[in-house]
Amino acid sequence: MSAATPPRSVLVLGGRSDIGLAIAHRYAAGGASVVLAARDPADLARAATDIEIRHKVSATVVPFDAVDPDPDRFLDSLAALPDTVVCAVGLLGDQTRSEADPAAATAVMEANYLGPARVLGAVANRMAARGTGCIVGISSVAGDRGRASNYVYGSAKAGFTAFLSGLRNRLARTGVHVVTVKPGFVRTRMTEGMPLPGPITAAPAEVGEAVYRADLKRRNTIHVRPVWRLIMLVIGAIPEPIFKRLSL
């Protein structure tokens, strides 16, 4: 499909996330008005003002919790359905805790799969009825192959990736587009203190740029740094008898 016109409005679910906020800034720089949705809207008021001053667009904050079982109530509360909806909600959790504590595992599964899939499903129905729109889901390369170090998170991301590709397939004949983002390592609050290798680690602003371009160009699945496609190809190609003995 050919390039779309720049979106005039964007809703970022998980607006407090470093990646989500960077995406919001990029859309605002392109002239889109911004709605940031987060559990603690008071804390985001400054971020919204900052967006307004920097980009001269309107920016507002709305309360949103991805574990809320009724996404339609949330969507009804919005003034309008925006051109683009981005879901940056996610929770890395602590793998060892998730193994020992089912409640901890459930929280990771909810924040990375159940919540995001449920709300984007509701968004998709509304966009399909309208006939236009773009849905961006921030998933992860961790969902490509389960690893001992983060498979609870990874499995939820795998579910989310499958959900997004199914949604894209369903909506392909409508004017609604779906982008799956597998960012690779990004330096954010989620990865703070982790020793991330510089050359394959992106800054949140790079994710913002990549997402915005993917929206305009109607890309399907993107990695922010292209090298990740290669890395995941290699990881995917390792035979299971060997893979299961590796610690990655």
Added chain:
Amino acid sequence: MVLDRSLPTTRLSGWSRYPVLDCAVLPVRRPEDAAMPAGHPVIARGNGRSYGDASLGVPTTLAMRPLDRFLAFDEATGVLSCEAGVLLSDIVDVFTPRGWFPAVTPGTRFVTVGGAIAADVHGKNHHGAGSFGAHVIDLDLALGDGRIVTCSRDAEADLFLATLGGMGLTGVILAARLRLQPIRTATIRQTTHRVADLDGALERLAGSTSTYSVAWIDCLASGASLGRSVVMDGEHAEPEELPAGIADPLARTRRRGKTVPFDFPALAISGPTVKAFNALYYRRHRNGTGLVDLDSYFYPLDALLEWHRIYGSKGFLQYQFVVPLAGARAALVRILGAIAEARSGSFLAVLKQFGPEGEGHLSFPMEGLTLALDFPASPDALALLDRLDDLVLDAGGRIYLAKDARMKPALLAAGYPRLPLFRAVRARHGLEDRFQSALSRRLGL
């Protein structure tokens, strides 16, 4: 002292990469993160562009960059309210196209507002505009015991004056209100004068009627050429001066990399290469007036992003002093003589005449001449700087704390006569045990 066991330590240094210390780094994402008592001394770090150990907290450094939001802007008056981790480069990017520019800017735009206040930085317009703090209306300061106070010249004035130039030792600056200056173009009209010796340079700087004025000085020239310089004056250009056909006079030309006037030699920094470099630099400049974009006039070094690497992994030493006007010439002759004799000259030696002293108790600028130099870190360079310290002390001068990593402690009290006032403010508000840096411990600040 309680150690932050939960925080991993990181090898941190200032821009000169000397010294390098292990610090626990705590990112400040919300004002509350910095306001709560830490239980042990901390220091704020902006963008780490101070050269020595001022931004190193042992054990704990508060990383202020995440606190980087604009809070309010008045398009009519140019008053900007922002958090302390905002970079000057953000201010330049966002407000130049709207006709506003920082009232004072140092030689790099990659500094935070908090760092610019804490070092009360100066620019090429110090003789007319004063230092950064002169354009700060008020600031929010976290005192490390849960309290956040808004201080200004009218409210909590003692804290305000101790915080301008206070090197982070009076608390954590969370936000500030600043006055920007109006501009009509993103272009500078630069006038270059080559002057053959020190007297020529001093005369030009003293008589300058330009808004911006600074000299690059060849500190390896000796004899009759001692002090030969290239003086560069600048004015914000008016739209009428620009070539026809420029759609938006406030649009910045982004020519990253090309703005470097010449290539730095990729050789080891040794006496002969520096000497050749300096001679070349002097000859490359022609007298005359021309239009240059903002970035190449104010931030020539920013085009070479990681330029501190040219000094190798051992790092280097920056040295900047100011000596009072009376007796400045004699002091400079002795100092330049000592440098030329040691043959360990500096790539970029910058000479400038400051205007009247700033308000901050520990502000660096005072009416006089300031010279900034850098040397590869070595025992020889350290010995030379000790000799220069004595000459600066004799001349009644002072050393810039934001660039220091090694000065003789005696110079501190002699150079900063308002130090007792500063210490009194620290004592009155119980700040001595809450805010300490490697610099404050080294100098007993």
